[in-house]
Every structure is written in structure tokens, then in C-alpha cells.
Amino acid sequence: MAEMNMLHAINDALSIAMQADKNMVVFGEDVGHFGGVFRATSGLQEKFGRDRCFNTPLTEQGIAGFANGLASNGMTAVAEIQFADYIFPAFDQIVNESAKFRYRSGNQFDVGGLTFRTPYGGGIAGGHYHSQSPEAYFTQTPGLKVIIPRNPEQAKGLLLAAIRDPNPIIFFEPKRLYRASVGEVPAGDYEIEIGKAEVVKSGTDITLLGWGAQMEILEKAAVMAEKEGISSEIIDLRTLSPWDIETVAASVKKTGRLLINHEAPLTGGFAGEIAATIQQECFLSLESPISRVCGLDTPYPLIHEKEYMPDELKTFEAIKASVNY
Amino acid sequence: MSNATLTNETVHRVSFLDKASLHIPILKILQADGTTYENAVMPVIDKALAERIHDTCVFTRVLDERMLSAQRQGRISFYMTCTGEEASIIGSTAALDDGDVILAQYREHASLRYRGFTTEQFMNQMFSNEKDLGKGRQMPIHYGSKELNYQTISSPLATQIPQATGVAHAFKLQGKRNVAICYFGEGAASEGDFHAGLNMAAVLKSPTIFFCRNNGYAISTPTEEQFAGNGIASRGVGYGMHTIRVDGNDMLAVLAATQQARAHALEHNAPVLIEAMTYRLGAHSSSDDPSGYRSKEEEAKWEQHDPVKRFKLWMINKDWLNEKDDASAYEKYREEVLNAVKVAEKVPLPHIDLLITDVLDKPTPALEKQLADLKQHIKKYPKSYPKSAGRI
Numbered sequence: 001m002a003e004m005n006m007l008h009a010i011n012d013a014l015s016i017a018m019q020a021d022k023n024m025v026v027f028g029e030d031v032g033h034f035g036g037v038f039r040a041t042s043g044l045q046e047k048f049g050r051d052r053c054f055n056t057p058l059t060e061q062g063i064a065g066f067a068n069g070l071a072s073n074g075m076t077a078v079a080e081i082q083f084a085d086y087i088f089p090a091f092d093q094i095v096n097e098s099a100k101f102r103y104r105s106g107n108q109f110d111v112g113g114l115t116f117r118t119p120y121g122g123g124i125a126g127g128h129y130h131s132q133s134p135e136a137y138f139t140q141t142p143g144l145k146v147i148i149p150r151n152p153e154q155a156k157g158l159l160l161a162a163i164r165d166p167n168p169i170i171f172f173e174p175k176r177l178y179r180a181s182v183g184e185v186p187a188g189d190y191e192i193e194i195g196k197a198e199v200v201k202s203g204t205d206i207t208l209l210g211w212g213a214q215m216e217i218l219e220k221a222a223v224m225a226e227k228e229g230i231s232s233e234i235i236d237l238r239t240l241s242p243w244d245i246e247t248v249a250a251s252v253k254k255t256g257r258l259l260i261n262h263e264a265p266l267t268g269g270f271a272g273e274i275a276a277t278i279q280q281e282c283f284l285s286l287e288s289p290i291s292r293v294c295g296l297d298t299p300y301p302l303i304h305e306k307e308y309m310p311d312e313l314k315t316f317e318a319i320k321a322s323v324n325y
Numbered sequence: 326m327s328n329a330t331l332t333n334e335t336v337h338r339v340s341f342l343d344k345a346s347l348h349i350p351i352l353k354i355l356q357a358d359g360t361t362y363e364n365a366v367m368p369v370i371d372k373a374l375a376e377r378i379h380d381t382c383v384f385t386r387v388l389d390e391r392m393l394s395a396q397r398q399g400r401i402s403f404y405m406t407c408t409g410e411e412a413s414i415i416g417s418t419a420a421l422d423d424g425d426v427i428l429a430q431y432r433e434h435a436s437l438r439y440r441g442f443t444t445e446q447f448m449n450q451m452f453s454n455e456k457d458l459g460k461g462r463q464m465p466i467h468y469g470s471k472e473l474n475y476q477t478i479s480s481p482l483a484t485q486i487p488q489a490t491g492v493a494h495a496f497k498l499q500g501k502r503n504v505a506i507c508y509f510g511e512g513a514a515s516e517g518d519f520h521a522g523l524n525m526a527a528v529l530k531s532p533t534i535f536f537c538r539n540n541g542y543a544i545s546t547p548t549e550e551q552f553a554g555n556g557i558a559s560r561g562v563g564y565g566m567h568t569i570r571v572d573g574n575d576m577l578a579v580l581a582a583t584q585q586a587r588a589h590a591l592e593h594n595a596p597v598l599i600e601a602m603t604y605r606l607g608a609h610s611s612s613d614d615p616s617g618y619r620s621k622e623e624e625a626k627w628e629q630h631d632p633v634k635r636f637k638l639w640m641i642n643k644d645w646l647n648e649k650d651d652a653s654a655y656e657k658y659r660e661e662v663l664n665a666v667k668v669a670e671k672v673p674l675p676h677i678d679l680l681i682t683d684v685l686d687k688p689t690p691a692l693e694k695q696l697a698d699l700k701q702h703i704k705k706y707p708k709s710y711p712k713s714a715g716r717i
Contacts, residue, residue, distance in 0.1 A: 023498075023499075025498065051498055052498075054529070056525060056528075056529070057521075057524050057525055057528050059520075059521040059524065059525065061487065061517050061518060061521050062487045062490075062518075062521025062522060062524065062525045063525075064487075065484060065486070065487025065488050065490070065491065065518055065521060065522060066487050066488070066490050066491040066494065066521075066522075066525050066529075067491060068487075068488045068491060069428075069487065069488035069489060069490060069491020069492040069493075069494070069495065069505070070491040070492070070494055070495045071491075072476065072488065072491070072492060073426065073491070073492040073495035073496065073505075074495055074499065075495045075498065075499075077491075089517070092481060092484065092518075093484060093487070093518075096479065096481045096484065097479060097481070097484050097488070100479070101477075102683045102684075102685075102686070103462060103683045103684055104459065104462055104463055104467070104469075104477055104479065105458075105459055105469045105471075105476075105477035106457070106458050106459040106460035106462065106469075106477075106683065107460075107682070107683045108458060108459075108469055108470065108471035108477060109469065109471060109476055109477055110686075112686060142684045142685075143684050143685065145685070166686040167685045167686055195689075242685075242689040242690075242691060245690075245691065246690075
């Protein structure tokens, strides 16, 4: 195992996948020689040639439409949208096209070989056009899978699985952790199962559920709660669509309490979906209302980022409120 | 390297360009009486190809006429004709290899027929029965056939344009000698997807043929309210691609232009834009009534340019067809289509289990549970769900 940051892990995954699949291409704005604004695709053009790792014009809807066409004609397409904030020009191509290719054609055509990679989330003083978490827009669209890793090891294994999954995938990368998250990453090729949550830490009093960069926040809050004698079970959902109801429900039946944390605004956020489902599955086991610690219903702010964030202190307070309900 | 492709001429007083600066001629080969223009350079065409084109024209006319009336009788919910645009659609498709992928907008069923889609397959789609290749998931006319390299129609406008760039790019990367052709109307050329798709194809060098049917109207909106420039062709030049404007009611001109466009696309790995000047003789769709926005005189004028009639006269002049055989071809297809309607409307509808397949490659547990719950509900109230209740 080698120690690497999340960008290196992603780069490693792309390189391994391209080596194994001659039909795989990587493209997007600045991803060619420059290696992407975050350098996730560094060195790929040198290694695999300009035909397989290349720049596109600045057109998210074009990139998505082009990716659909490539994937519909036998290619493995990995498209980078430079920031998740800029995925909206591509929204129609993703939601109406990528997601429906298979269904609308009666499985004659599909774009299963397509993966969109895009950096999401705040904590980098990026203001609202470099900080959004738009995952919920896509979880409501049947036909897409939505994945968010939390550390380098997860990023590599989940990305390799995503590229090879026979369905179109949106892979959100927590940009705050690109360089900040460093850890042991297995060498070589491995995959992490899509659609499966991971119990990161077991506990008995409350289930803390999150994904991506917020997993760090949950871990910090759990340490604070531990000092108050509260034992937290921590789950990383990893795949938001389709999500692992079974693992979450089993945990909540054990602990009797659930707290969900996400960076995206509260209203219409994915936590609402989880809360409704878990309430249905675990009603008789619940000791307190399901708690949501989320972003405010405002655009992502610049100067009040710290106040906006669903941080460990807010999470800690919500844990205590739930346990003492 | 930056801006290396720009011209370097300089001037020393302010001088603007406008749409009149572009001189875009229109290619015409076939005249209204079925003779060709003097000195016209002919496309590659023999008797067999001409007969296949003519047969497709006749079938399409009959299908459009019969299905529009089936829609009026309430037998199908929706229909769109391509009447008046047959030369644009069939002439271009006839220039392609069967391995070239077609990404149509919605009005190009004649292309599918040219490739061999059967009358029964058309009906199965329109009646959404269990033999529909699309499993009854889309409105009538949203055909698709993997076997015939005709991608399934998507309702959102212009989305197929950047996809065509991607399809063509895949061929290039795979080393296959094929192109993608993408059809759209002049209205669709206002969408962002048009600009994204053309620019990407030009920059990335994808062998794509962008085929604009400039047919005068986007639903009810005439071209004057769609663009202010020199048609759609001027944009092809602007994006840096080979561009041609053709008489879209002239089968031979469209065939010639598309044959050469294909050769250019393959030889240079480059896109080509074709703007076919034509006219939508029918309504936009069965939900539209053109009498509200255009005159009978205008329609009558365009009927004089009927592309099917013009091509028929050319074949008769060449002694490749006679009036009697032409008339009996119409008769044959009228009977065939009517019979096919009667058969297709009796075929059972797709099974309810297909409601959850093909969303992803495999239904999720959540989706399976939703279907199981739905079936329980239908069993409880079978009279309220007559289409499914008998077959659970």
C-alpha cells in the first residue's frame, strides 16, 4: 500500500482503467496536457496519447452530449465537468438523455459506459459558484447512479467500479479533500461495490449517516459525543443512488436514532429521502425524530462559509438533542 | 499557434461584415419537369438505387396519409408526417453506408424505412404493443432500431446533435470507416446543443454530417422569427466546416451533396453541414393546424415543387418507371399499411413487468418492491387497471 492523496488516487484509477480498456477515453475542459485544473488527469495524455485524453471546448452541454454519443457507440467515456456548479448546462443531456437512453429504446441503446466526474462541495472559500453540492437533483432521476467517495482509498475503488459499471454514473469528488485527505491506497486494480454503504465505526446509541467530505465532520462529532458517554455508529453511504437502505435500517434498528448530515441545503436535500424511508422501515425502533444537519436554504456563501457549514459542533449539538429527546 | 487559422488581411478604416458578405449558392440538379439542368454533375446513382429511393418515397407517402387518418380516427394518439421533405430525408440516407449511424430528430421515418424497417415494426411502435422494440415507452413515431443503426428518437429538441459528434468520434477512434448523420430542423438550430455539437465536431475532428431540414416552420414560427443571419449554412462556415446549401426538394442534389459530404468526412475526419431548403407541406404534428399561421396559396406554391413527383418524372424520363407501376406501388402499400394497422392494434400491450426494466441494467431492490406493491394494488382493483390486470 502506498500513501497518496485523493487526486493521486483518482489519477491512479483512471490510469489503471485506461490501461485495461483500450476503448476508454478521458476528456473535458483543460484535462489534456494540463491535467485538469485540479490535476486529476495529469500525465494521462502523455501516457495514452491525445486520442484518449483530450481537451474539449468550454461547453458542458456539449461535453455531456458528446459523451452520450461516444458511450452509445461502444466507447467507455469518462467526462470531467470542471466544477459541479457548472453541471447545469449539461443537465438536459444528463437527465433527459444519459438517464433515459436505455429505457426509452427498450434496451436497444445504452450509455452504460459513461461516467461523469465532477468536484463538488465547499470549504475552499470558493463562494457559491465553486462550492455547491447538487447531488439531490440527480438522485431524483431514475437511470443514473450517484456516487461520492470520502477518502483516497474509497475514491480509487469506487471510481474503478463506476467506470466499469454498465450504467451512466455521476461521480462527485469532494474537492476540499483532494489534497487534504491522504491515506493508504492499495496498489493495483480493485473495486468497491456500488450501492453498498460502509459501517465506518460501530456504536450503540445513535447512527450518524453521511457521505463525501462530511464523513470527516461526523467522525469529529462522534469523538466529541464519546466524551459525553454517547456511542455513535458511523455509516458512509458512498452510493446515493441506488442507496443501501438495508445497512442503514439495520443500524437504526440497533441504535434507535438517526442523524443525517449533508452540505447541500436542507429543503429537498437527500437527507429528506433517507428520513422518510427510514421512518417507514424503523418506526417502532426509533427513540427520537430523525435529525438532519445540513446546509442552510441559501446559496453557498463566501464570507460566512463556516457559519453555513453543517460542521462538527452543529452535529455534536444535534447528537445530544437526539439522545436526550 | 493561437489564432493561426484566422485571416491576416488588415484594413485602416472601420469595415463591418454582414450576412450579405457570404455568398452561399444553392445546388440544384433536377428540374420540376424531371429533366436535369444542363451541365449538372450527377450523383452516383443506378436503376436499383433509384428504385429503392422511389419505393421508400411511395411507402412514406402512404404511411403518412394513412396514419394521419388513423390518428384522426382516434386509433393512435399522435403522428408526424414528413410530407414535402422526402427528398431531403431519403436522398441523404441513400448516400450513406448501412453502418453509418442515424440520429434523427423525429421526422425522418423515411430513413428508417430506407434501411429496411418493416411495416409491421412501424405499427408495433405506433400502437405501443408488446412487439414494439421500444417496449411501449414512448409516444408514436419515436422509433429506434439497433439493427438498422438508427438511434431511438428523443423528444427534447436538438439533443441528438452533440451526441452525433460523439458517435462519429467513436467511429474515428475505433478506426471504422463510418460516419454519423444527424438530422434537425432550422428551429432546433437555435438550441445550445446545436452550437455545442457543431463546434465540438469541428474542433475535435469528428466525421459527422449535420443535416438541417430548413423546412420553413418550427411548429408555427416561420424562419424569419428563427434566425436573422444567412440561414443555417452560414453557421457551418463560422464553425470552420465544409458547408453546402442544397435544394431540399431535389432528390439528386441532396444525394450528390451527401455522397460528397460523406467522402469528405471520412477522408479528412471532419464534419460537414448540409442545409436543405425545403418545405413542410404537412402540419408540424397531428396536434397542429397550420391554417392558423400560413396561407393556402403558400402551400399550393410549394406543392408545385413536390419532391416525390419530381423524382418520379426523372425516373419516367429515364424509362426506369412508368405511371402504371407507380400507381400500383401506391395501391400495394395502401393495402399493406391498412392490414398492418388491423393486426398491430390487436397485439397485446407490453407486460407490466417491463415497467421497471431498463431503468438501470438491473432493477434495484427498491424498484422491485415498488412493482410488487403495485401488482398487489392492481389485483385489488382490477377493473380500474384493465390494461394490466388480466396478466399479472
